[in-house]
Amino acid sequence: MLSPRKTPFEYIKQSVENEGYLPTELIARLPKHWRRIGTVGIIELHTSLWPWKEKIGQNYLSGISELSTIMQKVGVTTTTIRTPGYEVLAGNPDTVTLHKELGCKFWIDALRLTFSTGNHAERQRLIKITTEGEQIIDMFACVGNLSVPISVHHPTVEVKGVEINSYAYSFLEKNIQVNHLKERYQPIFGDNQTHTPINWADRVLMGYFELTPRQLEVALQALKQDQGGIVHTHGLTTARQPFNWRQTIEKLILEKFPYFQLKDTKQRVIKSIAPGVHHFVDDIHIIRKN
Structure with a gap:
């Protein structure tokens, strides 16, 4: 009788054990899950595994097909140009790859530009709630x-995308083309504070x-003055420190946008x-004041 086929993680774990470089008590700390952007795999290693990170990376490269x-991951995404905190452990140092998702093609440098596969459901949601x-x-x-997914799935929708990072912008142009x-x-x-169109968006x-409050002000300026629209803001929150932009939006409307009013806000958790x-x-619904 044939033995059951090993999962990729079982194969990786067995390979690490066979090579014998990792102390037995640390085997349980090998990550069982990973993210994938095109042909680039991303793992998160406990710091106790870092002395063997290159060898571990090679085991994962051998154990996961088509990578x-x-x-x-060694840090968080930083600065306004959103540089992710990654380092290459094994394989090809050229991290430019083609990622396919939701019927779209994304060329991206996975090491130097941010693309969260954890936002897949949010991309799906935006496609669903957008109207032609x-x-x-x-x-x-x-x-x-x-x-890009909204534009791919809604042929009568017009999109204007503002990007300050010249490297990211070059990939945006390529993705529009492909x-x-x-x-x-x-x-x-x-800079979106100076280059965002005014009185144009739904x-x-x-x-x-x-x-920043200034960027929120620009977002309100971008909405159609005769009807308003929806602004989607992103952020981080904890159970002890819930957060949204409602008070800031209300203050901006009171001081600078007397023709608008805040209809409602809805908050949704995307991922941990x-x-x-x-x-x-936060989905922030702004309407024209009667």
């Missing part, structure tokens, strides 16, 4: 992470954790970032 590179004919501004477009979106997706290179995407810390999105 060319293994990286590990909308005009959408993505103020933090990166490579089109949130807005997904055949040139007629309905306009990339805009520059929906504004703000996929960035460290938003760390124990007790969650990535959330």
Whole structure:
């Protein structure tokens, strides 16, 4: 009788045990799950495993099919150009890859640019709630992470994506081309505080954790003055420190947008970032005041 086929993790664990370099008591700390962006695999190693990280990376590269590179997460995404905290452990040091998701193609440098596979459900949700004919501004477009899927699945929707990072912008242009979106997706290179169109959008995407009141003001300026629209803000929250932008939005409307009023806000958890810390999105519905 044939023995059951090993899972990739069982194969990796067996390989590490056979090679004998890792102390037995640390075997249980090998990560059972990993993320995948195109042909790049991303693992998170406990710090106790770091002395053997390159060897462990090689075992994961051998054990997971169709991967060319293994990286590990060593820090958080930083700065306004959203540089992820990764390092290459094994395989090809060239981390430019083609990632396919939701019928879309994303060219991306997985080491140097952020693309969270954990946001898959949010990308699906945005596709579902968008209606044909909308005009959408993505103020933090990166490579089109949130807005390219909307454009692919809604041929009558117009999108303008603003990106400040020249390296990310080059991939955004490429992704617009490979997904055949040139007629309905306009990339805009520059700072969203100065380059975001005014009085144009039905929906504004703000996929960035460290938003400022000034950027929220720009988002409200971007909405159509005669009807308002929806602004999607992202952030981090904990059970002890719940957070949303409601008070800031209300203050901005009172001081600078007397023709608007806040209809409602809805908060949704997208994923867990760390124990007790969650990535959330607020759907902020702004309407024209009667």
